[in-house]
Amino acid sequence: MSDLRDMFFEECDDLLEVLSTGLEDLQNETSDAETINAMFRSVHSIKGGAGAFGLDRLIKFAHAFENVLDDLRSDKIGVDATITALMFSGFDHLSDLVDAARDDNDLPDTDGAAVLAELKQTTQNANGGVGGDDDDDANEVSSDDFEVQAMDFSFDLGGDDDGGIGELPGLPALGGGEEAVDGATHFVVKFKADPVLYTRGHDPALLFRALGEMGELSIEADRSEVAPLESLKDAPAAISWTLTLRPDDGIDESTIREIFEFVEGQCTLHISETVLEAAAGEEAAPAADAPAAPVAEAAPAAATAAPAAKAETKPAPAKAPKAEKQEAKSGDGGKKSSEPRNSTIRVDLNRVDRLINLVGELVISEAMLRQSMNELPVSANSAVSEAIGQLKTLSGVLQESVMAIRAQPVRGLFQRMSRIVRESSRQAGKTSRLVMVGEATEVDKTVTERLVEPLTHMIRNSVDHGLEKAEDRVAAGKPEMGTIKLEAAHRSGRVVISLTDDGAGVNRAKVRQKAEEKGLIRPEDDLTDSDIDNLLFRPGFSTADEISQLSGRGVGMDVVRSEIQALGGRINLQSEPGKGTTITISLPLTLAVMEGMLIEVAGESLVVPTVALRETLQPGQANIHDFCDGDRGLSVNDSMLPIVDLGEALGFRAPLPDFSNQSLLLIEGESGRRSALAVDGIVEQREVVIKGLEQNYQSIPGIAAATILGNGKIALIVDTDQMIPSPGNGNPGLRKGSELAEVNSNV
Amino acid sequence: MSEQATQEQTDERIEIVSFAIGEQAFCLDIGHVLEIRGWTNTTTLPHAPDYVVGMMNLRGAVLPVIDLSMRLGLGKTIPESRHVIIIAHIDEKSVGFLVDAVSNIITVNTDEIKPTPEVSSSRTAAFIRGVYTLDDTIVRAIDVHQIMPQEALSAA
Numbered sequence: 001m002s003d004l005r006d007m008f009f010e011e012c013d014d015l016l017e018v019l020s021t022g023l024e025d026l027q028n029e030t031s032d033a034e035t036i037n038a039m040f041r042s043v044h045s046i047k048g049g050a051g052a053f054g055l056d057r058l059i060k061f062a063h064a065f066e067n068v069l070d071d072l073r074s075d076k077i078g079v080d081a082t083i084t085a086l087m088f089s090g091f092d093h094l095s096d097l098v099d100a101a102r103d104d105n106d107l108p109d110t111d112g113a114a115v116l117a118e119l120k121q122t123t124q125n126a127n128g129g130v131g132g133d134d135d136d137d138a139n140e141v142s143s144d145d146f147e148v149q150a151m152d153f154s155f156d157l158g159g160d161d162d163g164g165i166g167e168l169p170g171l172p173a174l175g176g177g178e179e180a181v182d183g184a185t186h187f188v189v190k191f192k193a194d195p196v197l198y199t200r201g202h203d204p205a206l207l208f209r210a211l212g213e214m215g216e217l218s219i220e221a222d223r224s225e226v227a228p229l230e231s232l233k234d235a236p237a238a239i240s241w242t243l244t245l246r247p248d249d250g251i252d253e254s255t256i257r258e259i260f261e262f263v264e265g266q267c268t269l270h271i272s273e274t275v276l277e278a279a280a281g282e283e284a285a286p287a288a289d290a291p292a293a294p295v296a297e298a299a300p301a302a303a304t305a306a307p308a309a310k311a312e313t314k315p316a317p318a319k320a321p322k323a324e325k326q327e328a329k330s331g332d333g334g335k336k337s338s339e340p341r342n343s344t345i346r347v348d349l350n351r352v353d354r355l356i357n358l359v360g361e362l363v364i365s366e367a368m369l370r371q372s373m374n375e376l377p378v379s380a381n382s383a384v385s386e387a388i389g390q391l392k393t394l395s396g397v398l399q400e401s402v403m404a405i406r407a408q409p410v411r412g413l414f415q416r417m418s419r420i421v422r423e424s425s426r427q428a429g430k431t432s433r434l435v436m437v438g439e440a441t442e443v444d445k446t447v448t449e450r451l452v453e454p455l456t457h458m459i460r461n462s463v464d465h466g467l468e469k470a471e472d473r474v475a476a477g478k479p480e481m482g483t484i485k486l487e488a489a490h491r492s493g494r495v496v497i498s499l500t501d502d503g504a505g506v507n508r509a510k511v512r513q514k515a516e517e518k519g520l521i522r523p524e525d526d527l528t529d530s531d532i533d534n535l536l537f538r539p540g541f542s543t544a545d546e547i548s549q550l551s552g553r554g555v556g557m558d559v560v561r562s563e564i565q566a567l568g569g570r571i572n573l574q575s576e577p578g579k580g581t582t583i584t585i586s587l588p589l590t591l592a593v594m595e596g597m598l599i600e601v602a603g604e605s606l607v608v609p610t611v612a613l614r615e616t617l618q619p620g621q622a623n624i625h626d627f628c629d630g631d632r633g634l635s636v637n638d639s640m641l642p643i644v645d646l647g648e649a650l651g652f653r654a655p656l657p658d659f660s661n662q663s664l665l666l667i668e669g670e671s672g673r674r675s676a677l678a679v680d681g682i683v684e685q686r687e688v689v690i691k692g693l694e695q696n697y698q699s700i701p702g703i704a705a706a707t708i709l710g711n712g713k714i715a716l717i718v719d720t721d722q723m724i725p726s727p728g729n730g731n732p733g734l735r736k737g738s739e740l741a742e743v744n745s746n747v
Numbered sequence: 748m749s750e751q752a753t754q755e756q757t758d759e760r761i762e763i764v765s766f767a768i769g770e771q772a773f774c775l776d777i778g779h780v781l782e783i784r785g786w787t788n789t790t791t792l793p794h795a796p797d798y799v800v801g802m803m804n805l806r807g808a809v810l811p812v813i814d815l816s817m818r819l820g821l822g823k824t825i826p827e828s829r830h831v832i833i834i835a836h837i838d839e840k841s842v843g844f845l846v847d848a849v850s851n852i853i854t855v856n857t858d859e860i861k862p863t864p865e866v867s868s869s870r871t872a873a874f875i876r877g878v879y880t881l882d883d884t885i886v887r888a889i890d891v892h893q894i895m896p897q898e899a900l901s902a903a
Binding site for chain 2: 357360361364604605649650651652691692693695696697698700701702703706708712713714715716
């Protein structure tokens with residue numbers, strides 16, 4: 001049972017994502033009939049599943065939500081800003097309810113009550129003009145609705161939409177009801193199979209299909225006699241069907257009877273002829289709210305044939321365009337929720353991770369093998385080296401493919417953020433919208449998961465500090481509604497996620513003043529604009545004059561930065577006064593492999609990530625200039641870069657007297673600052689498998705991670721950003737060896 | 748009734764791995780020990796405490812090796828091939844302990860442990876949980892949680 005339950009909640013996540021995508025479309029006015037249908041299906045499936053697990057609050061809420069969606073798709077309500085906003089709050093609350101149910105928590109009763117009431121009100125207003133409808137609604141919220149809907153859910157698995165078993169696949173012209181309102185003659189066939197029909201192997205679907213070949217057919221199933229799930233035995237025998245046929249030429253009652261000839265005596269069959277008036281159809285439409293109330297509507301259908309036919313006119317317009325859509329989609333191979341789902345499987349993440357680890361080790365073993373082969377006296381074009389070359393290619397491809405399993409589009413992450421934008425805007429009393437670009441960009445699952453917190457915080461900051469108040473925005477000639485743009489893209493082997501707001505930008509004077517007050521910088525420090533902007537990432541920095549509800553709770557941008565860094569990412573902030581702020585996060589594509597330059601320092605092998613590397617040089621002593629305290633600079637292209645002696649910075653040896661025998665690596669950090677790393681020798685460029693140090697040990701200043709070389713030895717990967725001195729930046733990796741020794745001996 | 752009595756007795760009996768550092772005997776609960784390996788070369792860590800020898804490669808996993816002698820204040824070990832690394836799993840982390848030799852696996856009763864003598868060294872008090880007396884030998888039980896490198900270092 002708990003497996004099923006887990007599966008339900010996993011499915012809920014997918015369904016909520018569909019719902020959320022639909023809401024975005026609705027808001028951006030890019031929605032069509034299928035959008036609302038898909039949303040309806042999502043909520044409906046959640047409700048169905050919730051029914052199976054007895055999650056009453058979820059059922060109730062989903063039901064109210066579903067009704068509004070249903071009114072939307074039957075055009076009883078038009079899409080406007082109020083409805084969209086209501087749906088968004090509905091979505092938020094629905095997600096909360098799902099989460100609460102998942103964790104077995106109880107949300108306070110007051111939570112979402114307003115939304116629920118509003119949803120109900122909307123449905124009532126939409127249907128208010130018609131007397132009978134209120135009753136329908138009342139019935140639907142009551143408990144007997146639950147049974148019917150639970151059935152619906154199980155039928156959904158094989159079928160399609162709300163039509164359930166009534167809509168049989170492969171039947172032509174399902175939506176024929178549109179033309180039904182034209183005064184033509186119709187046959188109404190009432191069909192109810194006796195149990196014996198089924199035991200003899202007949203299938204009503206085949207009969208209906210044969211009937212469908214005679215003209216335009218619409219089918220309505222009456223499930224009112226179907227027993228509740230727990231006492232269910234012969235389900236099919238309890239269902240009766242009302243089939244309305246608009247016959248082609250030359251079809252009369254006797255031809256229709258022929259179809260049912262074989263099952264004579266095994267069913268109840270009633271065929272009648274009727275003429276549908278256009279006016280009559282219209283009049284009846286609002287009264288018989290077909291899709292929302294199948295049971296209620298089935299009753300009159302059973303009474304006389306004609307009203308049943310009228311009822312058919314209602315859902316038809318909604319269905320017809322959908323049927324077309326589906327055709328169009330299967331034509332161009334589109335993949336929406338209506339397509340079969342068997343193209344994906346759910347796999348336990350642990351299994352994937354195990355596979356990835358194994359492949360990582362395979363790559364290492366392969367490298368070890370290759371290295372030992374190189375040491376053997378084997379000629380380069382022997383069969384062995386050819387096979388080894390092939391092995392290398394294969395293991396590389398294998399690793400790439402395995403890593404791709406973990407890659408996921410950032411869409412889900414972004415959609416979570418849209419909720420954060422809504423909530424924080426509401427709390428801050430601002431109006432803003434989220435624009436998403438590049439949601440299809442794929443990122444490692446771990447990365448997307450661990451980006452939730454930092455992104456949430458960044459967005460709150462953007463809404464709270466970035467965007468101006470409405471009146472200020474209007475005064476500045478901007479639209480009242482603020483725009484926050486979340487963008488993802490792959491750029492040169494990394495994933496770049498940027499958050500842009502069109503707010504006031506960083507108030508640099510204020511930031512500088514604050515930083516001076518807090519002693520983070522000295523008044524005489526000469527800082528560029530970008531240096532000042534990036535002061536925001538310093539620990540303990542907050543410029544908000546008053547602590548607001550949203551941010552300023554002690555968690556600063558420094559936490560965001562350290563979380564990004566823990567993912568091997570870099571964060572950078574750019575701001576233009578009056579125009580807005582952009583925070584850019586650049587992340588490695590995978591957490592497992594990267595390109596690096598293997599170097600040697602003081603007898604140790606180390607790896608410098610290639611991303612940061614700009615140039616390698618063997619300087620003449622002439623280019624190196626001495627400064628105070630052994631500091632040295634390198635003149636390159638008319639600029640002076642600080643030289644960092646890697647061996648000294650990492651505490652491997654005493655400072656070198658001169659760098660004439662050293663190789664220099666020009667590195668550039670995320671902030672654009674550069675420095676030159678002095679190393680003993682450069683070995684080669686290679687791909688390395690990243691092994692975290694935190695897992696078994698702890699983070700080490702100046703070191704990002706470790707890797708295993710071909711000979712089985714471990715090489716440390718240098719954290720280049722910490723090797724770039726900067727006045728506004730504390731660099732633990734650059735503390736002199738002696739200071740660190742003191743720290744260590746205290747432990 | 749007798750069953751319950753047996754149950755209680757087995758509950759108190761644990762297995763310990765005893766090992767030598769210099770002339771002294773120490774032990775750990777066998778539950779922490781994953782495997783025992785010969786000495787392999789390690790990669791020096793920058794800015795590491797003096798008792799962290801370096802990182803070793805254990806079939807693709809990177810884990811730190813701690814010189815237990817140095818950690819316990821008994822002097823630095825110059826590792827040679829005769830030395831042994833005990834791979835242990837403690838607080839969700841894998842770690843290697845560099846020791847002179849592994850002596851034995853012994854079954855003891857948990858109530859046989861005697862408190863550490865109240866000596867002045869804070870290191871003794873922190874790292875030694877107590878002692879077992881076995882055949883005239885004093886075996887010092889290591890407090891594995893305390894012996895791990897402390898995270899405070901990187902925050903400093």
